[in-house]
Amino acid sequence: MKEKEENSTKKEIEKRSVNWVLVLFYLYLHILGIAGMYFLFTKAKWITVFYLLFLVTMSSIALTAGVHRLYAHSTFAATSQLKLFIMLAHTLAGVGPIQDYVFWHRMHHLYYGTERDPYNHQKGFFYSHFISNILSTPSDIKEYGRDIDMRDVEADGYVWTQRKFYWILFIVFGLLLPINVPMEYWGESLVNSFLIIGATRLMITTNISWLVNSALLVWGLERGAKYPVDDNSVFFLSKSYWLNYHYQLPWDWKNDEFGTYERGFNTFIIKMWRELGLINEMKTTTSNEVRDALCKVAMSEMTLEEAKDELKRNAEAAAYKEKLMFHH
Numbered sequence: 001m002k003e004k005e006e007n008s009t010k011k012e013i014e015k016r017s018v019n020w021v022l023v024l025f026y027l028y029l030h031i032l033g034i035a036g037m038y039f040l041f042t043k044a045k046w047i048t049v050f051y052l053l054f055l056v057t058m059s060s061i062a063l064t065a066g067v068h069r070l071y072a073h074s075t076f077a078a079t080s081q082l083k084l085f086i087m088l089a090h091t092l093a094g095v096g097p098i099q100d101y102v103f104w105h106r107m108h109h110l111y112y113g114t115e116r117d118p119y120n121h122q123k124g125f126f127y128s129h130f131i132s133n134i135l136s137t138p139s140d141i142k143e144y145g146r147d148i149d150m151r152d153v154e155a156d157g158y159v160w161t162q163r164k165f166y167w168i169l170f171i172v173f174g175l176l177l178p179i180n181v182p183m184e185y186w187g188e189s190l191v192n193s194f195l196i197i198g199a200t201r202l203m204i205t206t207n208i209s210w211l212v213n214s215a216l217l218v219w220g221l222e223r224g225a226k227y228p229v230d231d232n233s234v235f236f237l238s239k240s241y242w243l244n245y246h247y248q249l250p251w252d253w254k255n256d257e258f259g260t261y262e263r264g265f266n267t268f269i270i271k272m273w274r275e276l277g278l279i280n281e282m283k284t285t286t287s288n289e290v291r292d293a294l295c296k297v298a299m300s301e302m303t304l305e306e307a308k309d310e311l312k313r314n315a316e317a318a319a320y321k322e323k324l325m326f327h328h
């Protein structure tokens with residue numbers, strides 16, 4: 001039986017061959033992007049530097065607070081204006097449709113740390129960050145992707161529109177317009193605009209997008225460290241090991257993608273959206289609730305999964321209650 005399992009696992013690995021078109025694309029993107037960096041520091045106008053920072057920031061917000069926290073994990077609900085902004089800023093990042101990202105990210109969470117985890121952290125940072133993104137889609141993806149509930153995302157009009165018209169939207173909003181602006185408004189050269197605003201910008205946003213899946217290996221607990229990566233003691237540590245915490249309770253809106261819990265730039269953006277009335281139904285939990293849930297696991301028949309489900313239900317109920325109070 002075990003042998004059979006091993007064989008089937010081996011078969012799966014063989015099926016994920018390298019997609020050389022993607023390899024070439026990322027190779028050129030990085031070569032041109034690095035050349036763009038050189039031009040950025042030596043030849044570009046100052047306003048082009050600020051413009052690059054502005055575009056990268058917008059894309060980064062869409063990738064993290066937008067697509068990761070709103071779409072992949074439903075940590076809060078958003079108004080249609082904000083969803084439109086996220087969709088456009090995400091298209092600007094040039095990393096493929098939101099729906100694809102959500103599918104692979106949910107798969108990553110469901111099969112976390114196993115052979116079926118597309119960004120398996122057990123294989124190291126380089127695999128999780130880069131290799132995983134140049135492998136072809138497994139042929140049996142339909143079979144093991146069946147467990148991934150995508151109904152909420154598929155029902156979203158902005159996600160649907162972006163997917164349907166992705167290439168047109170990307171070429172217009174993600175390439176032509178942003179590259180044209182520096183030439184049109186402050187006389188930047190074509191080479192600088194193309195290399196810096198085209199290649200360097202997309203190289204940075206692509207890496208930010210990859211980093212959401214590999215960040216655990218940068219900021220998470222080290223394997224074999226005092227508190228091992230998958231140790232549930234993360235709960236007792238008052239969320240200080242936030243990234244590992246994200247893999248336990250991914251629906252908590254306070255999980256920042258890079259480096260912090262309840263602080264950090266992306267979390268600040270979400271707090272700002274809340275103040276502006278652009279989001280509601282924000283789900284979170286407290287250390288005390290987590291401790292109580294773990295007590296139940298220790299003292300009763302309840303499993304850890306059941307306890308986590310209960311925490312989620314309580315968080316959803318509390319978020320909904322707050323939304324109702326807000327409206328009255």
Ligand SMILES: [Zn+2]
Pocket residue numbers: 068072073105109246250
């Ligand atoms: Zn996640």
